[in-house]
Amino acid sequence: MAAMNFKEIEDKWQRRWEERKIFDADIGGVKKFFLSVPYPYTSGPLHIGHGRTYTLGDIIARFKRLQGYNVLFPMAFHVTGTPILAIADSIAKGEETVVARYNDYIAIYEGAAKVKEIVSSFGKPENVAHFFADRISDDFKRMGYSIDWRRKFNTTEPMYNKFIEWQFKKLYDKGVITKGKYPITYSIDDKSAVGEDDIEDGDITKVTTIEHTTIKFKLSDMDSYLVAATLRPETIFGVTNLWINPAARYVKVKVGGGEFWIVSREAAEKLGYQREEIETMEELAGEYFLGKHVKTPIDDREVPVLSASFVDADVGTGVVYSVPAHAPYDYIALEDLRRAEGVEIAPIRIIDIEGYEMPAKDICEQMGIENQADERLEEATQRIYKDEFYRGVLNEVCGDFAGVKIAAIKDAVKDWLKGEKIADVFYETSRKAVTRGGGKVIVAVLQDQWFIDYTPKWWKDLGHKLVDGMTFYPDKYKAYMHDIIDWLAFRPCARKRGLGTEFPFEKGWIIESLSDSTIYMAMYTIAHLLRQLPVDALTESFFDYVFLGLGDAEALSKAINVDATILKRIKDEYEYWYPNDLRHTAPPHLSNHLVFFLMHHAAIFHASKWPKAITLNELMIREGRKMSKSKGNVIPLADVSELYGVDIYRLYCAINADFASVVNWREQDTEALRKRFNTLAELFEGSVDVEALKEAEFTHTDRWLLSKFYRRLQESVERFDAFRIREAGINMLFNVLNDIRYYEQRESADRRKRIVRNILEDWLIILSPIVPHICEEVWHKLHDSFISVQTLPELKVEFIDDRVEHEEAYLVALIGDIKEILKIARIKPGKIYLYTAENWKWEIFRAIKDLPDRDKIKEAMKIRKDNLLSTVDFVKQVMKNLSLKKKALPKKENTLYFELDEAEVLAREREYLTDEFGCEIQINEAYDPKGKKRFAIPLKPAIFVVE
């Protein structure tokens, strides 16, 4: 037979599914299932790692259809936020790395001729978004996803803006939209906020804002403060001196309240973006301060200002306070000074920690660090910090704070210092960074940032209640979600730039992109209908009516000038599909998207519309390594069909790992899977034109195969239903293939073709969620209908036959035993004698098979005393083979025990055994020269082989 052209098959069925619109979901039908997966962000192509989540989602959708549910599986595109905008800006400016990257991206989809033209169109963000949205739709179609595309939308469409506005009005009414200060990364050159995609290498090493604490030290001979910045304000008790870089420039600035601060010139500039009133007075050289003294703020000691080369004017304030007992830099800098100038300053130890005498000194000696130019000082600092933070305790030097772990007291010290007006806040970037254009990145503080306040108790209570009522798979994430709800507090929800919906309560702000992706699943239920309405009609009362059931259609109809029947129709659609029965996504979303998803539903929607279940699959790696564009090891989803074949990719996703495990994409494994898949295809092909076996002609082996198959089918449906797709897949593919292989050995290739025909249709149906294309192809050779919209067959339980399976297992075990003997004895069999256990052995066997405890063994032994093999030995042997349980386990059947007419089975299979061993087989003959007969126990005949 001609090999199947899988590529052709994929194309054919994808085209027909689309033409016949078989996945368009319309309301109606008793059972509905609404599944959602995250909408992709359209800044670039998706890769096979992303595909795992969508593929598993599709497998679930397809399985639910088999179960008879009316399934809605929709898709949309996420465009909101800064990345797409940043990309467009970069391309408009002609930045080479970005242009090169997008050349590569577009080359995935387009011929070289068009690449340049398309990239140049990317100066406009909407072109980027539309291009990739279209390509990703194509990718998804090519993956065979059973999506209802009519409901597609993107997050910058006017109707979506209206919907998000409505959401924020609902939250505002609940009083959870608030204002406050907030630090952001900011470009001085661009005069705007910058995100990961604006920053040079921002995708490789993220830049975050770090809160430093500034501490004021009054100069003895001036009306000014030297202001030091620190990440460890709790060490203020151990300060011995200040550090200044003599080569740096410092300035005196007047801050709000009329104080004069001295900080580095760089820090003064940053302060200008972080505080409201800053006035620069005069500039001074660093060395000007050397030898001066300052007062320590809390204990009023006089300490010197010294010189240190490690102080960087562009980090913090350019002034550092020295805690040589606990800071390796300070310790080493003092050592340098002592050697050079004979300065003697004794460290003040303020933290007790097991394993250290004087931590900074200890670690420097341990690591062999000798001067402040040593790069390992950074590592030493990290190590000490981690140790002290978690294990260290402030000692008696620290007054009221003594005796408490740093981790528990750090913030209290900081707050106390702030309260005493000693400390203030200064933000710094987590590393030095520049924009892709080369402009310096600093931290600016927005004075009136908008937040969502997740702290109200009523809200958290609702969130917990919602989670309690949900299913999570893997289950462990449920407890985790409760924790996340507890620590969730304030979250910025609007920003100054990016694409998205205008913030309804203040001009100039855009709703931030995670905050606009929380309840969008509701949009899927009505998106295709909203398209028919003018945008003006999508008012607050419109959404109130549709989603919350407020008001009535007639009144609304007049208000927004839309026919009431249309309004009712829209509402019906929402009422039918909502809630979201399953959200399938990945664990990294737990502490952001998913918790917002749940909390916003809890706050806005009626409890009957709360989400039902969340399933999460881990990531995909490739050849043991994380996939990332910087490593260059990503495979675009668009290439899957060409490189591997879609069904094989889907199969890999389904059976390579459970949801809870990372999938490792290995070429070697895809190759192995391809061979398996080909075998499967050949099996299908070989049976479509063959006549199935009639019940009247069933042999024992036929019944065995059918029994195995339907038992596996039954198990697999249960596992599928519990999202254990991997187990179901392995069972229905690998295990069934093995059964069939065994069957063929036992019977013949011709008969195998016929028996496979018996199970073919049911097999195709259960495999169709995972490998829909091949199943659709074969199905159409048998039926003029789509397998994708079939329902599971009535389970043919009548074929599940314990006795038949037991007999076969018995035979397999016997053959194994005989082979074992032949191997050990190294003989060629001339004749094989088999002796089955006598009746009295069966009696004992029955008597003890389900003993609740060992005591009854004595009872059983009374049944008979035998002088060949003592009953005691016999019972022991039986016990061993039976693996009797101390307590009868209700969950697992003891399948080691079963009733069997051994002699009958052996007689029936004598011919098979004869073939198998190429010699005569004698059953229960009196001839027993070696006395083997006595070794027979039930289900394990004695064997005697004659050469």
Add this chain to the structure above:
RNA sequence: GCGGGGGUAGCCGAGCUGGACAAAGGCGCAGGACUUAAGAUCCUGUUCCGUAGGGAUACGUGGGUUCGAAUCCCUCCCCCCGCACCA
């Protein structure tokens, strides 16, 4: 440090509500069948010992509970993730 997840054969990876476990399945490797050959496919083997279906040793380490432990409890070692506003 706290919280969560792990450590199973040459590799990947099941099992882990205690008993069917020398341990599923796959890969790799070795031998065989088929083939002019290669590939594909199929069979057999893949801890050690054993001329009768057996025995010994094994699931990070060291203990414990039990008739019985990869599975339960405790010690220790090692790896991964999170630890707070950050997308």
